Amino acid sequence: MRNEVTRAAATTDAATRARAGSLERIVREHSVPLARTLAFVTLDRQAAADIAQETFLRLYLHWDTVAEHPDLTAWLYRVALNRAKDHRRALGRAGRLVERLAAGAANTDEARQWEPQPDLMNALRALPRRQREATALHYVGDLPISEVARAMGISEGAAKTHLVRARQALKSILEEK
Amino acid sequence: MDSHVSDQGIRSLLHRNSPAFTSDEIWVGVQKRIASRTRAPRSRRRLIRVFAMATAGVVLAGGVSYGVFEAVNYLSKPGDILVISDDRPISPNAGAGVTIGAADYQIDLGPADQIKFAEAWRQIAELLGVDTNAWTDDYSLDFTSSGDFVAMSITIPLPGQKILVSWDGRDGARDQEVLATVSTTEIPGHDSYSTDYGLSYRLAKVDEVGVAQILAVLPQAGAGVSYRIGQWEPDDELSPGGEDSYVWAGASFEPFAQWGGPTVASISWVTIEGMTLTPEPSGTVQLWFMMDSGISLPNSTVTTEPAAEFAELMDAWATRMIIPVGVGHDYSEPNGIYVKLSAEALAPPDGIMVSALLVREAFLAVHEHDLPFDMLALYSVDADRTETLRSVISLQSGIRLADGWELEVPLGAGPDSSEVYDVASGRAYVLTGTVGGDGSTLKVHLQLPEEDAQEAYAGYLKQLIAVLKQFNREGGRIALLQLSIDDAGGNPVLRDVHDFQLGSISTWYSGEEYRPPWINPPASFPRP
Numbered sequence: 001m002r003n004e005v006t007r008a009a010a011t012t013d014a015a016t017r018a019r020a021g022s023l024e025r026i027v028r029e030h031s032v033p034l035a036r037t038l039a040f041v042t043l044d045r046q047a048a049a050d051i052a053q054e055t056f057l058r059l060y061l062h063w064d065t066v067a068e069h070p071d072l073t074a075w076l077y078r079v080a081l082n083r084a085k086d087h088r089r090a091l092g093r094a095g096r097l098v099e100r101l102a103a104g105a106a107n108t109d110e111a112r113q114w115e116p117q118p119d120l121m122n123a124l125r126a127l128p129r130r131q132r133e134a135t136a137l138h139y140v141g142d143l144p145i146s147e148v149a150r151a152m153g154i155s156e157g158a159a160k161t162h163l164v165r166a167r168q169a170l171k172s173i174l175e176e177k
Numbered sequence: 178m179d180s181h182v183s184d185q186g187i188r189s190l191l192h193r194n195s196p197a198f199t200s201d202e203i204w205v206g207v208q209k210r211i212a213s214r215t216r217a218p219r220s221r222r223r224l225i226r227v228f229a230m231a232t233a234g235v236v237l238a239g240g241v242s243y244g245v246f247e248a249v250n251y252l253s254k255p256g257d258i259l260v261i262s263d264d265r266p267i268s269p270n271a272g273a274g275v276t277i278g279a280a281d282y283q284i285d286l287g288p289a290d291q292i293k294f295a296e297a298w299r300q301i302a303e304l305l306g307v308d309t310n311a312w313t314d315d316y317s318l319d320f321t322s323s324g325d326f327v328a329m330s331i332t333i334p335l336p337g338q339k340i341l342v343s344w345d346g347r348d349g350a351r352d353q354e355v356l357a358t359v360s361t362t363e364i365p366g367h368d369s370y371s372t373d374y375g376l377s378y379r380l381a382k383v384d385e386v387g388v389a390q391i392l393a394v395l396p397q398a399g400a401g402v403s404y405r406i407g408q409w410e411p412d413d414e415l416s417p418g419g420e421d422s423y424v425w426a427g428a429s430f431e432p433f434a435q436w437g438g439p440t441v442a443s444i445s446w447v448t449i450e451g452m453t454l455t456p457e458p459s460g461t462v463q464l465w466f467m468m469d470s471g472i473s474l475p476n477s478t479v480t481t482e483p484a485a486e487f488a489e490l491m492d493a494w495a496t497r498m499i500i501p502v503g504v505g506h507d508y509s510e511p512n513g514i515y516v517k518l519s520a521e522a523l524a525p526p527d528g529i530m531v532s533a534l535l536v537r538e539a540f541l542a543v544h545e546h547d548l549p550f551d552m553l554a555l556y557s558v559d560a561d562r563t564e565t566l567r568s569v570i571s572l573q574s575g576i577r578l579a580d581g582w583e584l585e586v587p588l589g590a591g592p593d594s595s596e597v598y599d600v601a602s603g604r605a606y607v608l609t610g611t612v613g614g615d616g617s618t619l620k621v622h623l624q625l626p627e628e629d630a631q632e633a634y635a636g637y638l639k640q641l642i643a644v645l646k647q648f649n650r651e652g653g654r655i656a657l658l659q660l661s662i663d664d665a666g667g668n669p670v671l672r673d674v675h676d677f678q679l680g681s682i683s684t685w686y687s688g689e690e691y692r693p694p695w696i697n698p699p700a701s702f703p704r705p
Contacts, residue, residue: 031203036195045196053206114196139188153341174186
């Protein structure tokens with residue numbers, strides 16, 4: 001009986017290690033583009049890192065059903081967008097003010113880690129959320145429009161519309177260069 | 178797409194401005210999060226419960242004590258809006274016509290110019306096998322400038338997946354068939370917060386009032402205008418300040434500010450958002466439309482001794498020093514409960530903390546102990562025993578855990594109490610800061626200096642929230658901040674409960690000069 005228990009425990013440990021190893025490979029492959037994409041969705045570097053970590057945590061927690069997903073990349077981005085949405089509404093309308101307030105008072109070391117050109121940030125901040133999401137997914141995450149649509153849960157036509165409008169908004173910045 | 182702006186130009190611009198991340202940074206964070214999930218769950222300490230119950234006994238023996246309620250308090254001004262969430266999380270029905278997770282399919286909802294939205298939703302829900310009163314905060318119905326129905330989108334979050342119902346008929350005739358596409362994803366539903374009616378209530382109200390009545394109120398700008406009604410994320414698609422409210426007066430909508438109908442304390446509302454969409458986002462205007470639900474919520478009956486079935490709730494409230502005058506069942510439903518507190522206890526300034534903690538502890542107790550309670554009604558009891566219904570909230574779907582939080586806050590996952598205190602007091606404003614209970618609650622009291630009080634006030638609020646946010650980012654678990662700030666003369670200026678675990682903020686402030694930054698300026702938001 002003891003041997004059986006020991007073998008079972010060993011099997012479980014091996015499975016856990018294998019899962020951890022596979023998870024690490026996935027994190028190393030996908031985390032940087034995912035986090036960068038999220039940075040342009042949330043306009044908050046730290047939030048992007050948090051959400052990326054939460055997304056991979058979700059993967060870990062749902063490993064048995066997701067690890068063999070036929071399109072893991074799409075799954076990750078879709079979950080990440082959901083988490084970004086949660087992040088925004090977590091404290092509700094008032095909470096977003098808190099987020100901005102806190103961001104303003106945040107450690108300057110953190111702020112120094114991301115200093116995009118101000119006119120770009122202003123333009124992105126002015127974009128409606130879905131336009132910003134589509135822009136980030138397509139141009140930063142390098143997802144094709146079909147994947148952008150799937151990640152956002154909208155039609156390809158709607159995704160294109162968001163991208164066209166976003167490009168219009170960003171046009172002036174490009175033309176000034 | 179615009180030929181003057183190349184894909185490569187946009188891509189290059191964004192990549193040049195991308196923040197730097199390393200996979201090491203993310204991987205370390207992921208490992209920490211995984212580790213925190215394996216730690217011991219929160220448990221209420223027996224000593225606390227014993228102490229709290231002893232206190233309860235003293236209070237009950239002495240009658241309705243005002244003194245005890247100094248630590249307990251006011252929910253809302255008389256006349257605050259009453260919102261109801263009696264919708265329940267939907268679950269797949271084994272006898273349903275489709276299998277959740279099946280491939281996309283279409284459902285014919287009939288001609289667009291004759292559609293009745295509640296009936297259309299009933300058909301969709303029946304086919305999916307979900308409750309018609311499914312909760313959602315993401316649905317929209319689109320109309321042309323002429324009022325023709327041309328598009329719809331409804332997202333229903335289910336445990337473990339979402340359902341998206343969509344139709345886009347912008348290029349069709351006004352009497353075209355509405356062929357809605359129903360798709361499901363394996364994406365887990367997001368955690369959200371909502372206190373409103375389920376979808377069937379709201380769509381029935383749209384049908385009853387008529388879309389034309391709503392569109393008639395919305396601003397009608399120039400070419401390219403369209404309209405949207407429903408509910409969606411509040412914020413960046415709105416124009417600044419465009420959030421006026423209107424109340425259905427039986428034949429038309431009236432501005433809320435001029436509303437002379439029944440007080441909102443005795444009536445419940447269904448709220449629907451309406452928006453005028455313009456080609457330029459800056460022209461977008463959003464309004465709120467409030468309609469009487471028609472559901473009567475009678476005052477509860479006489480106070481009775483709490484039954485044994487409420488013991489867990491009483492325990493939970495007692496840990497926060499909240500001792501109800503009465504607890505019982507309400508609405509003739511065994512899963513609906515009422516709680517009565519002294520009106521004095523619910524009076525400002527500190528009452529806001531009481532109501533926030535009462536709802537929080539009820540939610541946690543119901544879910545921790547799997548109690549069969551869905552709805553909580555809070556009554557205030559005046560000295561002459563007059564009872565006033567103050568709020569009703571769903572304990573199943575009206576409150577949700579905030580992003581990244583579990584029901585049980587892990588012990589030891591956060592910084593220890595001394596660390597919290599040191600950091601907070603390092604800002605030089607804290608008079609007292611304590612971490613109580615299981616280590617997940619931070620209580621802070623501050624007295625402002627006589628000079629530069631406003632600057633100190635604003636600076637402190639910024640710093641405190643930033644500090645707590647940073648703690649929680651680093652894996653800390655300060656679930657609850659109870660903040661009280663007085664002026665130099667000892668007069669209360671702010672009482673606040675930041676519930677990071679449930680993603681809610683409850684705030685009282687004495688005047689506009691002390692309006693905290695997380696409260697929008699007073700406008701015509703639907704509050705009397």
